[in-house]
Amino acid sequence: MSRQxxxxxxxxxxxxxxSAICWRLAAKGAKVICLEQGGWVPPDSVxxxxxxxxxxxxxxxxxxxxxxxxxxDYPLTxxxxxxxxxxxxxxxxxxxxxxxxxxxxxxxxDFRTRTLDDFGVDWPISYEDLAPYYDLNExxxxxxxxxxxxxxPPRTAPPLPPTSPGVxxxxxxxxxxxxxxxxxxxxxxxxxxxYRGRNACVNRNFCAFGCPTGARSSADVTYWPMALKLxxxxxxxxxxxxxxxxxxxxxxxxxxxxxxxxxxxxxxxxVVASAGGLGTPRLLLMSGLANSSDMVGRNFMVHVQSLVIxxxxxxxxxxxxxxxxxxxxxxxxxxxxxxxxxxxxxxGNRGYSPLLTALQHREWGEGHxxxxxxxxxxxxxxxxxxxxxxxxxxxVTLDRDQLDDWGLPGVRTHYELSDNSRKIGVAAIARGxxxxxxxxxxxxxxxxxxxxxxxHLLGTARMGDDPAASVTxxxxxxxxxxxxxxxxxxxxxxxxxxxxxxxxQALALRAADRIWDKRHDR
Numbered sequence: 001m002s003r004q005x006x007x008x009x010x011x012x013x014x015x016x017x018x019s020a021i022c023w024r025l026a027a028k029g030a031k032v033i034c035l036e037q038g039g040w041v042p043p044d045s046v047x048x049x050x051x052x053x054x055x056x057x058x059x060x061x062x063x064x065x066x067x068x069x070x071x072x073d074y075p076l077t078x079x080x081x082x083x084x085x086x087x088x089x090x091x092x093x094x095x096x097x098x099x100x101x102x103x104x105x106x107x108x109x110d111f112r113t114r115t116l117d118d119f120g121v122d123w124p125i126s127y128e129d130l131a132p133y134y135d136l137n138e139x140x141x142x143x144x145x146x147x148x149x150x151x152x153p154p155r156t157a158p159p160l161p162p163t164s165p166g167v168x169x170x171x172x173x174x175x176x177x178x179x180x181x182x183x184x185x186x187x188x189x190x191x192x193x194x195y196r197g198r199n200a201c202v203n204r205n206f207c208a209f210g211c212p213t214g215a216r217s218s219a220d221v222t223y224w225p226m227a228l229k230l231x232x233x234x235x236x237x238x239x240x241x242x243x244x245x246x247x248x249x250x251x252x253x254x255x256x257x258x259x260x261x262x263x264x265x266x267x268x269x270x271v272v273a274s275a276g277g278l279g280t281p282r283l284l285l286m287s288g289l290a291n292s293s294d295m296v297g298r299n300f301m302v303h304v305q306s307l308v309i310x311x312x313x314x315x316x317x318x319x320x321x322x323x324x325x326x327x328x329x330x331x332x333x334x335x336x337x338x339x340x341x342x343x344x345x346x347x348g349n350r351g352y353s354p355l356l357t358a359l360q361h362r363e364w365g366e367g368h369x370x371x372x373x374x375x376x377x378x379x380x381x382x383x384x385x386x387x388x389x390x391x392x393x394x395x396v397t398l399d400r401d402q403l404d405d406w407g408l409p410g411v412r413t414h415y416e417l418s419d420n421s422r423k424i425g426v427a428a429i430a431r432g433x434x435x436x437x438x439x440x441x442x443x444x445x446x447x448x449x450x451x452x453x454x455x456h457l458l459g460t461a462r463m464g465d466d467p468a469a470s471v472t473x474x475x476x477x478x479x480x481x482x483x484x485x486x487x488x489x490x491x492x493x494x495x496x497x498x499x500x501x502x503x504x505q506a507l508a509l510r511a512a513d514r515i516w517d518k519r520h521d522r
Contacts, residue, residue, distance in 0.1 A: 015094015
């Protein structure tokens with residue numbers, strides 16, 4: 001470490017990526033400081049600890065910061081022909097504190113979609129480059145699943161067996177079998193057995209409302225305890241206003257406000273932006289950095305996501321267990337017979353929550369109780385997720401009309417479904433409805449493609465070999481700013497058609513190794 005620096009590496013953001021980077025670098029001996037705009041989630045505030053968890057989930061735990069407007073959130077406005085309902089959390093652990101824990105790997109074709117399908121762009125790395133980091137990540141956080149999926153490359157077995165499929169899992173399996181579609185047990189970032197001091201899942205479901213037992217492998221209960229034990233300094237309530245540079249244009253550190261509004265500066269030999277698909281472009285744009293390509297904030301992707309809800313005559317215990325049960329990549333790759341490129345997954349999940357079931361079927365008043373009894377514990381959901389091609393016009397920009405408590409700009413998103421994405425969505429919903437009926441459902445309905453579900457915020461500072469078409473190189477270092485790295489959901493050049501948390505963390509671990517390998521370059 002240089003004499004002028006406060007640390008070897010400064011990491012901005014403590015979520016899926018930032019936590020993994022901090023742990024990996026500290027394990028190698030680096031002195032690491034992490035700045036997090038939010039704080040630790042108080043155990044008593046976890047909704048699933050309370051009987052009124054659904055009400056809490058619509059207020060201070062609301063997935064959308066545009067609705068939640070928490071003290072640590074920045075203003076967010078979603079615009080465009082198809083506005084995205086962006087979901088994220090500002091807290092230690094980032095959005096993993098509210099994720100459903102369905103945990104996938106990408107496939108080799110996802111890294112070469114331009115070459116194979118004339119879709120999006122190719123990645124500057126391959127599946128083989130990332131495979132050992134998938135292995136490492138799954139082992140460290142505790143993933144439940146089963147090796148041997150014939151649609152995927154050979155892999156190291158997950159450290160834990162799959163979570164229980166339950167009654168509804170048997171229904172989905174029968175449906176997949178009757179249709180002749182491939183299916184496989186869902187990988188989940190949930191410990192199905194006691195693991196490294198954490199107790200096994202007790203099957204309370206609705207994981208996005210917080211896990212009261214710590215069985216769900218969110219970053220605050222996995223990487224952070226290990227990172228803190230290794231000496232990582234975590235500063236919460238730290239709102240970064242600027243990433244700073246030296247006279248030679250290389251990264252120097254960051255300026256931030258603490259919770260009282262006092263301004264501080266940290267200097268570091270390396271700086272890593274890991275603030276997420278919205279937060280990282282916001283930081284880079286506020287700092288005026290790494291944007292000679294005009295790619296910062298562009299290529300905003302969210303996946304083509306929807307839900308099909310199936311009702312069964314018999315009770316299906318769909319409230320008990322992990323959200324993810326069994327899933328299929330039957331329609332994942334490009335099929336020349338289709339009028340769209342790339343594809344989607346079809347995942348048989350658990351059911352809707354009681355309050356959401358009540359609100360979806362009948363307004364309050366006469367017949368409401370009968371309607372609720374007719375559907376509660378008789379429904380389960382099918383999740384479909386499709387590949388969303390990057391577009392320059394889908395983007396994240398600064399909103400200087402909406403400021404946070406310290407006068408820093410908010411964010412605006414602009415999004416429109418492409419023709420290809422819309423066709424994928426229509427096809428995916430149709431296949432989901434088909435699975436519901438094949439599984440024995442007497443009724444099916446779907447939520448369509450509006451609003452655009454915004455759990456997966458990707459691509460806004462993508463990696464690539466061409467400085468004119470990307471923000472960072474294959475090692476996550478910014479083309480324009482030596483010593484400044486980006487590693488989080490914004491790094492993905494394309495998104496595949498699966499939940500991205502495993503890929504984000506695998507990329508982060510790989511980025512940490514590249515940062516360590518480059519520590520003497522300057």
